[in-house]
Amino acid sequence: MKLYDFPSAPNPRRVNIFLAEKGIEVERVAVDLMKQEQLQAKYMAKNPACDVPMLELDDGTCISQIRGITHYFEAAYPETPLLLGRSPAEKGLVEMWEHLAFMNGLLAVAEVFRNSAKGFTDRAVVGPHNYPQSAELAERGALRLPNFFTDFDQQLANNEYVAGDAFSLADITALVTCDFAKWIKAQIPEDCQHLRAWYARVSERPSVKANP
Ligand SMILES: N[C@@H](CCC(=O)N[C@@H](CS)C(=O)NCC(=O)O)C(=O)O
Known part of the structure; x- marks a missing residue:
C-alpha cells in the first residue's frame, strides 16, 4: 500500500494527522505539486482527479479524496482509535x-x-x-x-x-x-x-x- 503525498499542502496534511492519530504507518510516494507532477499522465492514469493525497492498495486499487481514504482506513483498521464516529x-x-x-x-x-x-x-x-x-x-x-x-x-x-x-x-x-x-x-x-x-x-x- 502506498500513499501519494505532498505533506506541506493542507489536504494531504488532513490524512497525515488522521493516520498519526490511528498509529498507522504507510509507505509514502512524493508527488511534487510545485513541479505539477499531479498532472503527469502516469499519475493521472492512477488518479483522474489529479490531486493528492491518493492511496494505492496492494492490488492496484486507487482511492483518492480524503473521505474515500479515511473511510478505507477506518474500516480496514477498526482496532485503532475511531475518528469517524463510534455510535x-x-x-x-x-x-x-x-x-x-x-x-x-x-x-x-x-x-x-x-x-x-x-x-x-x-x-x-x-x-x-x-x-x-x-x-x-x-x-x-x-x-x-x-x-x-x-x-x-x-x-x-x-x-x-x-x-x-x-x-x-x-x-x-x-x-x-x-x-x-x-x-x-x-x-x-x-x-x-x-x-x-x-x-x-x-x-x-x-x-x-x-x-x-
Ligand atoms: N477534495 C480533495 C482535495 C484534494 C486537494 O485539493 N489537494 C490539493 C493539495 S491541498 C491538490 O492536490 N492540488 C493539486 C493542484 O493544485 O493541482 C480531497 O478531499 O482529497
Whole structure:
C-alpha cells in the first residue's frame, strides 16, 4: 500500500494527522505539486482527479479524496482509535461537521488563495481541467471565512470537540482550515474564544505536532 503525498499542502496534511492519530504507518510516494507532477499522465492514469493525497492498495486499487481514504482506513483498521464516529449518531455528526468544515472553512480559504495567488493563474480549481482565476470569487471567499470562524466558535461553546465529546476527522479538517487561513493572512478572531481555546488544545496533540 502506498500513499501519494505532498505533506506541506493542507489536504494531504488532513490524512497525515488522521493516520498519526490511528498509529498507522504507510509507505509514502512524493508527488511534487510545485513541479505539477499531479498532472503527469502516469499519475493521472492512477488518479483522474489529479490531486493528492491518493492511496494505492496492494492490488492496484486507487482511492483518492480524503473521505474515500479515511473511510478505507477506518474500516480496514477498526482496532485503532475511531475518528469517524463510534455510535450511529456520532458517525452522522462527524460527517455533518466535517463536511461543514470543508465546505464553509477550507473551501472558503481555497477560494481566496487559488483565485489570488500568482502561481495559480488558470489553475483556480484543483483537477484535470484549467479554470481562470476570479477576483470576485476571492472576495466572496474572504466574506465567508469570518462566518466559518463564528459558526464553529458557537459549536465549540458547548462541545469539547467539533462533533461532540470525542476528537474526530471534523477536528482535523477544522484545525487544518485554521492553519490554511494563515496562508491568506487570516486568523481566528480575538472574540472567538471557544474556537481559540479548542485550537490551542488540539494543536498540542502529538499527531498535529508531527505534521506541522
Ligand atoms: N477534495 C480533495 C482535495 C484534494 C486537494 O485539493 N489537494 C490539493 C493539495 S491541498 C491538490 O492536490 N492540488 C493539486 C493542484 O493544485 O493541482 C480531497 O478531499 O482529497
